[in-house]
């Protein structure tokens with residue numbers, strides 16, 4: 001089981017490396033890694049388990065955060081709609097790739113945080129508002145999906161980890177809350 005002790009923090013050079021693609025067909029080891037990453041996210045969002053295990057709540061996790069420099073991410077985005085409690089996005093993605101993206105940019109109004117960053121870094125993290133993504137799923141099937149808004153932001157945060165990029169690399173150094181015209185602020 002993955003806990004906070006398994007997550008490396010900023011300063012560890014693995015977080016600045018470009019991770020390696022995983023071999024297809026998926027190895028049993030890579031399938032297990034994806035399952036463990038998804039279990040961590042679910043545990044971190046379960047109030048009882050998160051308290052017991054002292055987990056920080058997370059919606060995404062990338063293998064390099066576990067000091068494993070492979071192109072594997074997990075995302076588990078909970079619904080905020082009581083009528084429709086299914087997660088809006090829940091997947092382990094192997095070798096995810098952004099095929100194309102919108103011209104429009106977007107950022108979270110609250111800024112971003114990271115399981116590998118034990119401090120608050122204020123500012124808008126400007127990303128693409130929409131992405132078309134390919135990846136191999138946990139069943140070994142090639143997938144192609146379009147994401148927008150919050151789900152697109154989360155996946156871009158995770159893919160950044162595969163490329164050695166941290167969320168604060170996208171924050172305007174002069175004015176962390178400066179925004180160009182037309183950037184969608186997701187509240």
Ligand code: FHF
Nearest residue numbers: 057058059060061062112113114115116154157
């Ligand atoms: C998080 N937590 O998941 C943040 C951090 C925008 O690489 O967003 O570092 F638990 C992955 C509902 C809404 C339930 C939000 C991507 C952020 C990715 C993890 N928590 C949440 C929730 C959250 C990072 N990460 C603040 C830990």
Ligand code: ZN
Nearest residue numbers: 113114115116
């Ligand atoms: Zn992160």
